[in-house]
Amino acid sequence: MEDRLRELWDFADLDGTEARFRAFLGDVQTDDERAEVLTQLARVEGLRENFAAGHALVDEAEVLVAPDSTGRVRALLERGRLHRSGGEPEAAQPLFVAAFILAKTRGDLSLAVDAAHMASLVDDPEKWTKQGLEIVVANPGLVRWLGPLHNNLGWFYFENGRYDEALEAFEKTPEAYAESGKAKTLHALGRTEEAAAAARRALELLPHDSHDEWVEEMEAIAAG
Structure with missing residues (x-):
């Protein structure tokens, strides 16, 4: 069903x-x-x-x-x-x-x-995301969930200043929002050139109906 x-x-x-x-x-x-x-x-x-x-x-x-x-x-x-x-x-x-x-x-x-x-x-974002990931990793048919789960975990780490862990989580998420997460995290780490490149990739992948604030933020990071 x-x-x-x-x-x-x-x-x-x-x-x-x-x-x-x-x-x-x-x-x-x-x-x-x-x-x-x-x-x-x-x-x-x-x-x-x-x-x-x-x-x-x-x-x-x-x-x-x-x-x-x-x-x-x-x-x-x-x-x-x-x-x-x-x-x-x-x-x-x-x-x-x-x-x-x-x-x-x-x-x-x-x-x-x-x-x-x-x-x-x-x-608890970390606890529950890891619970979900344990199931997905053991069941490859659920691979579609990897993106949303890693994205959630990435933002949890980002908001708590755990930037290296945030970047690792975002790098496991292939969708457009993952590129924006990577861009923001790299920017927070002071890795300006890498952040700009990730922001440009995000802008290429973002849907046309994306929120203006999101687009503007990526444009600002892409500009260095």
């Missing part, structure tokens, strides 16, 4: 994503599968900042799930995301931890990594 649900997502087109999930509801066979789809509709509402609608959909999902099911993992995870996005990180933290424990116990490893990633945003 994991891959089938991922295929329906397009974060740049929430209306289309919602339509695909609603159509998919007609194809599901079990209550737990229906609950899984409802949690994804809840995530769509969270991204729209319609938090009450999102929580209502998770409520609907929770009625359907068994206590040790994948649907339960997703309900915990999406309820946590709704709380975090709604400015309630303290409410989100135990939900992400519970989702991680249940997902890991069940063998839903992609969801376990997702839960660790989210826990790192509201709890």
Whole structure:
């Protein structure tokens, strides 16, 4: 079910994503599968900042799930995301931890990594990112998570002045945001020429709809 649900997502087109999930509801066979789809509709509402609608959909999902099911993992995870996005990180933290424990116990490893990633945003970033990385390293099929996890770890180190460790983490992250992280870290280390080169690479890779402040910061570093 994991891959089938991922295929329906397009974060740049929430209306289309919602339509695909609603159509998919007609194809599901079990209550737990229906609950899984409802949690994804809840995530769509969270991204729209319609938090009450999102929580209502998770409520609907929770009625359907068994206590040790994948649907339960997703309900915990999406309820946590709704709380975090709604400015309630303290409410989100135990939900992400519970989702991680249940997902890991069940063998839903992609969801376990997702839960660790989210826990790192509201709890100990180093601890939870490393928990996620341990799973990914042991399961090469989850390699897509390496970028986000190393990026989280890089910014944690950067914000705590651990620049050498930040640079090491960013160097393991191939995406455009990793180049921007490397640029900022090299700049903080006083390695101006290397920072400028990384900033130029970031500018080449950044999406056209990137935040102006991000672009301006990279342009300033690229200029030396």
